[in-house]
Amino acid sequence: MRKPPRALGLVLASTLAFSLLFVDAAMAQGPQASIAKSRGPNIVVLFMDDGGYGDLGCYGHPTIRTPNLDRMAAEGMRFTQFYSASGACTASRYALLTGRLPVRSGFAWVLNPRSKRGLHPKEVTIAEGLKSKGYATAVFGKWHLGHQRKYLPLQHGFDEYYGLPYSNDMLPPRSPPMPLIENNEVVKTNPDQTLLTQAYTEHAIDFITRHKEGPFFLYLPYAMPHIPLHPGKAFAGRSTRGTYGDVIEEIDWSVGLILDTLRKQGLSQKTLVLFTSDNGPWIIKGKRGGSSGLLRDGKGSTWEGGMREPAIAWWPGTVPAGQVEQRVACTIDVLPTAFELAGVDLPTDRSLDGESLVSVLRGNRPGAAHRPFFYYGPGNRLHAVRKGPWKLHIKTSSQTRKKYFDGKLPLLFQLDEDPSEKYDLADKEPEVVQELTELLEQHRKQVVAEGNYFKPGTIK
Numbered sequence: 001m002r003k004p005p006r007a008l009g010l011v012l013a014s015t016l017a018f019s020l021l022f023v024d025a026a027m028a029q030g031p032q033a034s035i036a037k038s039r040g041p042n043i044v045v046l047f048m049d050d051g052g053y054g055d056l057g058c059y060g061h062p063t064i065r066t067p068n069l070d071r072m073a074a075e076g077m078r079f080t081q082f083y084s085a086s087g088a089c090t091a092s093r094y095a096l097l098t099g100r101l102p103v104r105s106g107f108a109w110v111l112n113p114r115s116k117r118g119l120h121p122k123e124v125t126i127a128e129g130l131k132s133k134g135y136a137t138a139v140f141g142k143w144h145l146g147h148q149r150k151y152l153p154l155q156h157g158f159d160e161y162y163g164l165p166y167s168n169d170m171l172p173p174r175s176p177p178m179p180l181i182e183n184n185e186v187v188k189t190n191p192d193q194t195l196l197t198q199a200y201t202e203h204a205i206d207f208i209t210r211h212k213e214g215p216f217f218l219y220l221p222y223a224m225p226h227i228p229l230h231p232g233k234a235f236a237g238r239s240t241r242g243t244y245g246d247v248i249e250e251i252d253w254s255v256g257l258i259l260d261t262l263r264k265q266g267l268s269q270k271t272l273v274l275f276t277s278d279n280g281p282w283i284i285k286g287k288r289g290g291s292s293g294l295l296r297d298g299k300g301s302t303w304e305g306g307m308r309e310p311a312i313a314w315w316p317g318t319v320p321a322g323q324v325e326q327r328v329a330c331t332i333d334v335l336p337t338a339f340e341l342a343g344v345d346l347p348t349d350r351s352l353d354g355e356s357l358v359s360v361l362r363g364n365r366p367g368a369a370h371r372p373f374f375y376y377g378p379g380n381r382l383h384a385v386r387k388g389p390w391k392l393h394i395k396t397s398s399q400t401r402k403k404y405f406d407g408k409l410p411l412l413f414q415l416d417e418d419p420s421e422k423y424d425l426a427d428k429e430p431e432v433v434q435e436l437t438e439l440l441e442q443h444r445k446q447v448v449a450e451g452n453y454f455k456p457g458t459i460k
Protein backbone atom coordinates (compact mmCIF):
# COMPACT_ATOMS: atom_id res chain seq x y z
CA MET A 1 0.00 0.00 0.00
CA ARG A 2 1.21 3.50 -0.78
CA LYS A 3 2.36 5.60 2.11
CA PRO A 4 -0.23 8.32 2.74
CA PRO A 5 0.95 11.82 1.85
CA ARG A 6 2.01 14.03 4.73
CA ALA A 7 -1.13 16.15 4.79
CA LEU A 8 -3.35 13.10 4.78
CA GLY A 9 -1.18 11.49 7.46
CA LEU A 10 -1.73 14.51 9.68
CA VAL A 11 -5.48 14.37 9.13
CA LEU A 12 -5.51 10.68 9.92
CA ALA A 13 -3.38 11.23 13.02
CA SER A 14 -5.60 14.01 14.32
CA THR A 15 -8.76 12.01 13.57
CA LEU A 16 -7.30 9.04 15.42
CA ALA A 17 -6.29 11.18 18.39
CA PHE A 18 -9.78 12.68 18.47
CA SER A 19 -11.40 9.22 18.31
CA LEU A 20 -9.21 7.89 21.11
CA LEU A 21 -10.10 10.85 23.32
CA PHE A 22 -13.76 10.30 22.57
CA VAL A 23 -13.62 6.57 23.29
CA ASP A 24 -11.76 7.29 26.55
CA ALA A 25 -14.45 9.73 27.63
CA ALA A 26 -17.20 7.29 26.67
CA MET A 27 -15.57 4.43 28.58
CA ALA A 28 -15.13 6.62 31.66
CA GLN A 29 -18.92 7.06 31.71
CA GLY A 30 -19.45 3.30 31.82
CA PRO A 31 -20.27 0.65 29.25
CA GLN A 32 -23.69 2.12 28.42
CA ALA A 33 -22.26 5.49 27.36
CA SER A 34 -22.44 6.29 23.68
CA ILE A 35 -19.43 5.53 21.56
CA ALA A 36 -17.88 7.75 18.93
CA LYS A 37 -20.64 7.33 16.35
CA SER A 38 -23.28 10.05 16.22
CA ARG A 39 -26.95 9.11 16.38
CA GLY A 40 -27.65 11.74 13.77
CA PRO A 41 -29.25 10.77 10.48
CA ASN A 42 -27.38 9.80 7.35
CA ILE A 43 -27.05 12.82 5.10
CA VAL A 44 -27.17 12.72 1.30
CA VAL A 45 -26.69 15.77 -0.94
CA LEU A 46 -27.55 15.35 -4.63
CA PHE A 47 -26.29 18.31 -6.63
CA MET A 48 -27.05 19.08 -10.28
CA ASP A 49 -24.62 21.20 -12.30
CA ASP A 50 -26.43 24.09 -14.02
CA GLY A 51 -29.95 22.76 -13.44
CA GLY A 52 -32.54 25.57 -13.52
CA TYR A 53 -35.52 26.51 -11.38
CA GLY A 54 -37.89 25.52 -14.18
CA ASP A 55 -36.35 22.19 -15.21
CA LEU A 56 -38.30 19.65 -13.12
CA GLY A 57 -41.85 18.41 -13.52
CA CYS A 58 -42.68 19.42 -9.94
CA TYR A 59 -41.39 22.94 -10.70
CA GLY A 60 -43.62 23.29 -13.72
CA HIS A 61 -41.61 22.04 -16.70
CA PRO A 62 -44.17 21.01 -19.31
CA THR A 63 -42.23 18.23 -21.07
CA ILE A 64 -39.28 17.02 -18.96
CA ARG A 65 -40.41 13.92 -17.06
CA THR A 66 -39.14 13.68 -13.48
CA PRO A 67 -41.41 11.15 -11.75
CA ASN A 68 -38.85 10.25 -9.08
CA LEU A 69 -38.14 13.85 -8.13
CA ASP A 70 -41.87 14.57 -8.21
CA ARG A 71 -42.44 11.66 -5.81
CA MET A 72 -39.56 12.87 -3.63
CA ALA A 73 -41.28 16.27 -3.43
CA ALA A 74 -44.64 14.64 -2.66
CA GLU A 75 -43.03 12.67 0.18
CA GLY A 76 -40.92 15.62 1.37
CA MET A 77 -40.49 19.38 1.30
CA ARG A 78 -40.22 21.42 -1.89
CA PHE A 79 -38.62 24.85 -1.46
CA THR A 80 -39.71 27.78 -3.61
CA GLN A 81 -37.09 30.28 -2.35
CA PHE A 82 -33.94 28.18 -2.02
CA TYR A 83 -30.66 29.68 -3.21
CA SER A 84 -27.33 28.43 -4.29
CA ALA A 85 -24.70 30.76 -2.84
CA SER A 86 -23.28 31.59 -6.26
CA GLY A 87 -24.12 31.72 -9.94
CA ALA A 88 -20.99 29.68 -10.76
CA CYS A 89 -19.68 26.18 -10.12
CA THR A 90 -16.60 26.57 -7.93
CA ALA A 91 -17.85 29.37 -5.73
CA SER A 92 -21.12 27.52 -5.21
CA ARG A 93 -19.41 24.29 -4.13
CA TYR A 94 -17.12 26.13 -1.72
CA ALA A 95 -20.18 27.66 -0.04
CA LEU A 96 -22.07 24.36 0.13
CA LEU A 97 -19.22 22.47 1.78
CA THR A 98 -18.08 25.21 4.20
CA GLY A 99 -21.27 27.14 5.06
CA ARG A 100 -19.42 30.32 4.09
CA LEU A 101 -20.03 32.87 1.33
CA PRO A 102 -17.81 32.38 -1.74
CA VAL A 103 -15.97 35.67 -1.19
CA ARG A 104 -14.29 34.08 1.85
CA SER A 105 -12.62 31.33 -0.20
CA GLY A 106 -9.58 33.32 -1.36
CA PHE A 107 -9.76 31.77 -4.83
CA ALA A 108 -11.45 32.27 -8.14
CA TRP A 109 -15.13 32.11 -8.95
CA VAL A 110 -14.42 29.22 -11.34
CA LEU A 111 -11.22 27.17 -11.08
CA ASN A 112 -9.68 25.75 -14.26
CA PRO A 113 -6.99 23.13 -14.97
CA ARG A 114 -4.30 25.82 -14.64
CA SER A 115 -5.51 27.24 -11.32
CA LYS A 116 -3.02 27.16 -8.47
CA ARG A 117 -5.41 27.41 -5.55
CA GLY A 118 -8.17 25.27 -4.10
CA LEU A 119 -10.02 24.63 -0.86
CA HIS A 120 -7.64 25.80 1.88
CA PRO A 121 -6.61 23.13 4.43
CA LYS A 122 -7.91 25.32 7.29
CA GLU A 123 -11.46 25.35 5.95
CA VAL A 124 -13.82 23.03 7.85
CA THR A 125 -16.03 21.04 5.49
CA ILE A 126 -19.28 19.19 6.17
CA ALA A 127 -17.33 15.97 5.63
CA GLU A 128 -14.68 16.83 8.23
CA GLY A 129 -17.25 17.72 10.85
CA LEU A 130 -19.34 14.62 10.28
CA LYS A 131 -16.27 12.40 10.16
CA SER A 132 -15.36 13.57 13.67
CA LYS A 133 -18.65 11.96 14.80
CA GLY A 134 -18.01 8.64 13.15
CA TYR A 135 -19.69 9.27 9.80
CA ALA A 136 -18.40 7.42 6.73
CA THR A 137 -18.00 10.07 4.01
CA ALA A 138 -17.88 9.94 0.22
CA VAL A 139 -18.11 12.20 -2.82
CA PHE A 140 -18.86 10.79 -6.26
CA GLY A 141 -18.90 13.38 -9.03
CA LYS A 142 -17.58 16.82 -9.89
CA TRP A 143 -15.30 18.29 -7.20
CA HIS A 144 -14.15 21.65 -8.66
CA LEU A 145 -12.39 22.91 -5.52
CA GLY A 146 -8.82 22.41 -6.71
CA HIS A 147 -7.36 19.57 -8.74
CA GLN A 148 -3.93 19.31 -7.11
CA ARG A 149 -3.61 16.46 -4.65
CA LYS A 150 -3.56 18.69 -1.55
CA TYR A 151 -6.95 20.11 -2.51
CA LEU A 152 -8.70 16.85 -3.45
CA PRO A 153 -11.56 15.45 -1.34
CA LEU A 154 -9.54 12.91 0.66
CA GLN A 155 -7.59 15.82 2.14
CA HIS A 156 -10.88 17.49 3.14
CA GLY A 157 -12.66 14.87 5.21
CA PHE A 158 -13.89 12.45 2.55
CA ASP A 159 -13.02 8.75 2.85
CA GLU A 160 -13.77 8.03 -0.80
CA TYR A 161 -13.79 9.92 -4.08
CA TYR A 162 -14.59 9.05 -7.66
CA GLY A 163 -15.15 11.69 -10.31
CA LEU A 164 -13.96 14.61 -12.40
CA PRO A 165 -11.94 17.30 -10.60
CA TYR A 166 -13.57 20.13 -12.58
CA SER A 167 -16.18 20.88 -15.28
CA ASN A 168 -16.87 18.37 -18.05
CA ASP A 169 -16.10 20.95 -20.77
CA MET A 170 -12.51 21.55 -19.63
CA LEU A 171 -11.21 19.27 -22.35
CA PRO A 172 -8.39 19.09 -24.95
CA PRO A 173 -7.26 20.94 -26.96
CA ARG A 174 -7.91 23.94 -24.66
CA SER A 175 -7.11 21.94 -21.51
CA PRO A 176 -4.99 18.91 -20.64
CA PRO A 177 -6.58 15.45 -20.92
CA MET A 178 -9.56 15.27 -18.54
CA PRO A 179 -8.65 13.13 -15.52
CA LEU A 180 -11.12 10.75 -13.91
CA ILE A 181 -9.92 10.38 -10.32
CA GLU A 182 -10.46 7.61 -7.80
CA ASN A 183 -9.44 8.67 -4.30
CA ASN A 184 -6.11 10.43 -5.02
CA GLU A 185 -5.19 8.67 -8.26
CA VAL A 186 -6.00 9.34 -11.91
CA VAL A 187 -7.57 6.10 -13.17
CA LYS A 188 -8.49 7.24 -16.70
CA THR A 189 -8.29 10.28 -18.97
CA ASN A 190 -11.01 11.68 -21.21
CA PRO A 191 -13.59 9.16 -19.94
CA ASP A 192 -16.73 8.39 -21.94
CA GLN A 193 -19.12 10.96 -20.47
CA THR A 194 -22.21 8.97 -21.44
CA LEU A 195 -21.26 6.58 -18.60
CA LEU A 196 -20.73 9.21 -15.88
CA THR A 197 -24.22 9.55 -14.37
CA GLN A 198 -24.58 5.78 -14.21
CA ALA A 199 -21.10 5.33 -12.71
CA TYR A 200 -21.71 7.93 -10.01
CA THR A 201 -25.05 6.34 -9.20
CA GLU A 202 -23.50 2.86 -8.91
CA HIS A 203 -20.80 4.19 -6.59
CA ALA A 204 -23.49 5.86 -4.47
CA ILE A 205 -25.58 2.68 -4.17
CA ASP A 206 -22.53 0.59 -3.32
CA PHE A 207 -21.46 3.12 -0.66
CA ILE A 208 -24.93 3.20 0.94
CA THR A 209 -25.10 -0.58 0.98
CA ARG A 210 -21.64 -0.95 2.54
CA HIS A 211 -22.46 1.63 5.21
CA LYS A 212 -26.08 0.75 5.90
CA GLU A 213 -25.33 0.51 9.63
CA GLY A 214 -24.59 4.26 9.36
CA PRO A 215 -24.08 7.02 9.90
CA PHE A 216 -22.84 8.21 6.51
CA PHE A 217 -22.52 11.39 4.46
CA LEU A 218 -22.84 11.01 0.71
CA TYR A 219 -22.30 13.93 -1.65
CA LEU A 220 -23.17 13.33 -5.31
CA PRO A 221 -22.42 16.33 -7.56
CA TYR A 222 -23.54 15.26 -11.04
CA ALA A 223 -21.43 16.29 -14.05
CA MET A 224 -24.53 17.50 -15.88
CA PRO A 225 -26.72 19.17 -17.18
CA HIS A 226 -23.52 21.25 -17.58
CA ILE A 227 -22.61 21.27 -21.28
CA PRO A 228 -21.47 19.10 -23.09
CA LEU A 229 -24.64 17.07 -22.63
CA HIS A 230 -23.96 13.33 -22.64
CA PRO A 231 -27.00 11.28 -21.65
CA GLY A 232 -26.47 7.56 -21.10
CA LYS A 233 -27.38 5.23 -23.94
CA ALA A 234 -30.64 4.18 -22.27
CA PHE A 235 -31.79 7.83 -22.09
CA ALA A 236 -30.49 9.37 -25.32
CA GLY A 237 -33.26 10.46 -27.67
CA ARG A 238 -36.11 9.71 -25.24
CA SER A 239 -37.21 13.08 -23.94
CA THR A 240 -39.50 15.33 -25.94
CA ARG A 241 -37.40 18.21 -24.54
CA GLY A 242 -34.41 16.91 -26.55
CA THR A 243 -30.92 16.09 -25.26
CA TYR A 244 -31.21 18.46 -22.32
CA GLY A 245 -34.36 16.61 -21.24
CA ASP A 246 -32.59 13.26 -21.68
CA VAL A 247 -29.89 14.36 -19.24
CA ILE A 248 -32.37 15.58 -16.62
CA GLU A 249 -34.44 12.41 -16.98
CA GLU A 250 -31.31 10.31 -16.38
CA ILE A 251 -30.58 12.31 -13.23
CA ASP A 252 -34.18 11.69 -12.17
CA TRP A 253 -33.61 7.95 -12.72
CA SER A 254 -30.45 8.18 -10.59
CA VAL A 255 -32.32 9.89 -7.75
CA GLY A 256 -35.03 7.23 -7.95
CA LEU A 257 -32.48 4.41 -7.63
CA ILE A 258 -30.77 6.07 -4.66
CA LEU A 259 -34.07 6.63 -2.80
CA ASP A 260 -35.13 3.05 -3.59
CA THR A 261 -31.85 1.78 -2.15
CA LEU A 262 -32.49 3.74 1.04
CA ARG A 263 -36.02 2.30 1.25
CA LYS A 264 -34.85 -1.27 0.64
CA GLN A 265 -32.14 -0.97 3.27
CA GLY A 266 -34.68 0.34 5.79
CA LEU A 267 -32.91 3.70 5.93
CA SER A 268 -35.58 6.11 4.72
CA GLN A 269 -36.47 7.27 8.25
CA LYS A 270 -32.79 7.60 9.15
CA THR A 271 -31.65 9.62 6.15
CA LEU A 272 -32.00 13.25 5.15
CA VAL A 273 -31.69 13.66 1.38
CA LEU A 274 -31.37 17.10 -0.23
CA PHE A 275 -31.60 17.56 -4.00
CA THR A 276 -30.65 20.91 -5.57
CA SER A 277 -28.39 22.57 -8.16
CA ASP A 278 -25.10 24.49 -8.01
CA ASN A 279 -26.34 27.45 -10.07
CA GLY A 280 -28.96 28.45 -12.61
CA PRO A 281 -29.27 27.28 -16.22
CA TRP A 282 -26.71 28.15 -18.89
CA ILE A 283 -29.15 30.18 -20.96
CA ILE A 284 -26.64 31.60 -23.45
CA LYS A 285 -26.27 28.05 -24.81
CA GLY A 286 -29.76 28.17 -26.28
CA LYS A 287 -31.71 24.94 -26.14
CA ARG A 288 -28.67 23.07 -24.84
CA GLY A 289 -29.13 25.07 -21.63
CA GLY A 290 -32.01 24.76 -19.16
CA SER A 291 -34.77 27.02 -17.92
CA SER A 292 -35.08 29.28 -14.91
CA GLY A 293 -38.86 29.25 -15.30
CA LEU A 294 -40.44 32.55 -14.27
CA LEU A 295 -37.14 33.91 -12.95
CA ARG A 296 -34.93 36.42 -14.73
CA ASP A 297 -31.67 35.39 -16.44
CA GLY A 298 -29.54 32.36 -15.51
CA LYS A 299 -26.08 31.02 -14.73
CA GLY A 300 -23.38 33.56 -14.03
CA SER A 301 -25.77 36.30 -12.91
CA THR A 302 -27.09 37.45 -9.56
CA TRP A 303 -30.60 37.80 -10.96
CA GLU A 304 -32.91 35.24 -9.37
CA GLY A 305 -32.54 32.84 -12.31
CA GLY A 306 -28.81 32.59 -11.65
CA MET A 307 -29.07 31.52 -8.04
CA ARG A 308 -32.58 30.44 -7.03
CA GLU A 309 -32.79 26.68 -7.47
CA PRO A 310 -35.17 23.78 -7.31
CA ALA A 311 -34.59 22.16 -3.90
CA ILE A 312 -36.27 19.15 -2.34
CA ALA A 313 -35.65 17.78 1.17
CA TRP A 314 -36.74 14.21 1.97
CA TRP A 315 -36.66 12.45 5.32
CA PRO A 316 -39.85 10.43 5.82
CA GLY A 317 -41.15 10.64 9.38
CA THR A 318 -39.29 13.90 10.10
CA VAL A 319 -39.70 16.23 7.12
CA PRO A 320 -43.47 16.57 6.58
CA ALA A 321 -44.74 15.04 3.37
CA GLY A 322 -46.01 17.26 0.59
CA GLN A 323 -44.97 20.54 2.17
CA VAL A 324 -44.23 23.47 -0.11
CA GLU A 325 -41.89 25.73 1.83
CA GLN A 326 -41.70 29.42 0.98
CA ARG A 327 -39.14 30.42 3.58
CA VAL A 328 -35.74 31.52 2.27
CA ALA A 329 -32.98 28.93 2.53
CA CYS A 330 -29.58 28.49 0.94
CA THR A 331 -26.81 25.99 0.32
CA ILE A 332 -24.73 27.76 3.02
CA ASP A 333 -27.33 26.44 5.48
CA VAL A 334 -26.49 22.80 4.77
CA LEU A 335 -23.36 22.69 6.97
CA PRO A 336 -25.02 24.18 10.07
CA THR A 337 -28.00 21.86 9.50
CA ALA A 338 -25.82 18.76 9.16
CA PHE A 339 -23.71 19.73 12.19
CA GLU A 340 -26.77 20.30 14.38
CA LEU A 341 -28.24 16.93 13.38
CA ALA A 342 -24.97 15.11 14.01
CA GLY A 343 -24.06 16.99 17.21
CA VAL A 344 -20.95 18.65 15.75
CA ASP A 345 -19.93 22.01 17.24
CA LEU A 346 -19.77 24.85 14.72
CA PRO A 347 -16.33 26.39 14.25
CA THR A 348 -16.12 29.69 16.15
CA ASP A 349 -12.83 31.06 14.80
CA ARG A 350 -14.25 32.21 11.44
CA SER A 351 -17.43 33.67 9.98
CA LEU A 352 -20.14 31.18 9.14
CA ASP A 353 -22.82 32.66 6.92
CA GLY A 354 -25.47 29.93 6.94
CA GLU A 355 -27.96 28.97 9.61
CA SER A 356 -29.44 25.64 10.61
CA LEU A 357 -32.62 24.59 8.80
CA VAL A 358 -33.48 21.84 11.29
CA SER A 359 -36.56 23.65 12.58
CA VAL A 360 -37.75 24.38 9.01
CA LEU A 361 -37.19 20.76 7.99
CA ARG A 362 -39.25 19.53 10.92
CA GLY A 363 -42.12 21.65 9.59
CA ASN A 364 -42.19 24.07 12.52
CA ARG A 365 -43.86 27.28 11.58
CA PRO A 366 -43.91 30.16 11.68
CA GLY A 367 -40.16 30.48 12.16
CA ALA A 368 -37.84 33.42 12.42
CA ALA A 369 -36.92 35.13 9.17
CA HIS A 370 -33.71 34.02 7.52
CA ARG A 371 -30.78 36.36 8.06
CA PRO A 372 -29.92 38.68 5.13
CA PHE A 373 -28.59 36.85 2.10
CA PHE A 374 -25.77 38.36 0.04
CA TYR A 375 -25.41 37.75 -3.69
CA TYR A 376 -21.89 37.65 -5.11
CA GLY A 377 -21.29 37.92 -8.85
CA PRO A 378 -18.32 37.29 -11.17
CA GLY A 379 -14.97 37.69 -9.43
CA ASN A 380 -16.80 37.22 -6.11
CA ARG A 381 -17.89 40.87 -6.21
CA LEU A 382 -20.80 41.93 -4.03
CA HIS A 383 -23.84 42.53 -6.23
CA ALA A 384 -26.98 42.42 -4.11
CA VAL A 385 -28.66 41.66 -0.80
CA ARG A 386 -32.00 40.14 0.14
CA LYS A 387 -33.66 40.86 3.47
CA GLY A 388 -37.18 39.54 3.92
CA PRO A 389 -38.92 40.07 0.57
CA TRP A 390 -36.65 42.98 -0.45
CA LYS A 391 -33.72 42.61 -2.84
CA LEU A 392 -31.39 45.49 -3.65
CA HIS A 393 -28.99 45.26 -6.60
CA ILE A 394 -26.01 47.61 -6.49
CA LYS A 395 -24.31 45.87 -9.39
CA THR A 396 -25.61 43.51 -12.09
CA SER A 397 -24.19 41.42 -14.88
CA SER A 398 -25.43 38.87 -17.39
CA GLN A 399 -23.70 36.44 -19.72
CA THR A 400 -26.37 37.46 -22.25
CA ARG A 401 -24.86 41.01 -22.21
CA LYS A 402 -28.39 42.39 -21.87
CA LYS A 403 -28.62 45.71 -20.04
CA TYR A 404 -31.83 45.19 -18.11
CA PHE A 405 -33.46 48.47 -16.98
CA ASP A 406 -30.95 50.28 -19.24
CA GLY A 407 -28.25 49.59 -16.68
CA LYS A 408 -29.99 51.66 -13.96
CA LEU A 409 -28.71 51.15 -10.41
CA PRO A 410 -29.58 50.61 -7.69
CA LEU A 411 -32.61 48.42 -8.37
CA LEU A 412 -35.06 47.33 -5.70
CA PHE A 413 -37.53 44.44 -6.00
CA GLN A 414 -40.18 43.00 -3.69
CA LEU A 415 -39.59 39.34 -4.47
CA ASP A 416 -42.65 37.87 -2.78
CA GLU A 417 -44.83 39.97 -5.09
CA ASP A 418 -42.42 40.14 -8.00
CA PRO A 419 -40.30 36.97 -8.30
CA SER A 420 -39.43 37.80 -11.92
CA GLU A 421 -37.77 41.11 -10.90
CA LYS A 422 -39.89 43.17 -13.29
CA TYR A 423 -40.93 46.16 -11.19
CA ASP A 424 -38.15 48.36 -9.82
CA LEU A 425 -39.23 50.13 -6.62
CA ALA A 426 -35.97 51.92 -5.78
CA ASP A 427 -37.40 55.39 -6.38
CA LYS A 428 -40.61 54.64 -4.44
CA GLU A 429 -38.95 53.07 -1.39
CA PRO A 430 -35.89 55.23 -0.50
CA GLU A 431 -35.90 54.08 3.14
CA VAL A 432 -35.63 50.43 2.15
CA VAL A 433 -32.85 51.31 -0.29
CA GLN A 434 -31.01 53.16 2.47
CA GLU A 435 -31.35 50.32 4.98
CA LEU A 436 -30.14 47.69 2.53
CA THR A 437 -27.29 49.89 1.32
CA GLU A 438 -26.05 50.20 4.90
CA LEU A 439 -26.37 46.45 5.36
CA LEU A 440 -24.23 45.87 2.27
CA GLU A 441 -21.56 48.28 3.48
CA GLN A 442 -21.40 46.70 6.95
CA HIS A 443 -21.09 43.29 5.39
CA ARG A 444 -18.41 44.41 2.96
CA LYS A 445 -16.33 45.90 5.80
CA GLN A 446 -16.57 42.70 7.82
CA VAL A 447 -15.51 40.54 4.87
CA VAL A 448 -12.53 42.77 4.06
CA ALA A 449 -11.40 42.91 7.70
CA GLU A 450 -11.61 39.14 8.15
CA GLY A 451 -9.78 38.29 4.91
CA ASN A 452 -9.34 34.65 3.99
CA TYR A 453 -6.90 31.83 4.67
CA PHE A 454 -4.76 32.73 1.65
CA LYS A 455 -4.66 36.43 2.61
CA PRO A 456 -5.56 36.65 6.30
CA GLY A 457 -6.96 39.73 8.00
CA THR A 458 -8.40 38.96 11.42
CA ILE A 459 -8.83 35.31 10.41
CA LYS A 460 -5.92 33.12 11.44
Ligand SMILES: [Ca+2]
Pocket residue numbers: 049050088089226278279
Ligand atom coordinates in the same frame (compact mmCIF):
# COMPACT_ATOMS: atom_id res chain seq x y z
CA1 LIG B 1 -22.50 24.91 -12.51
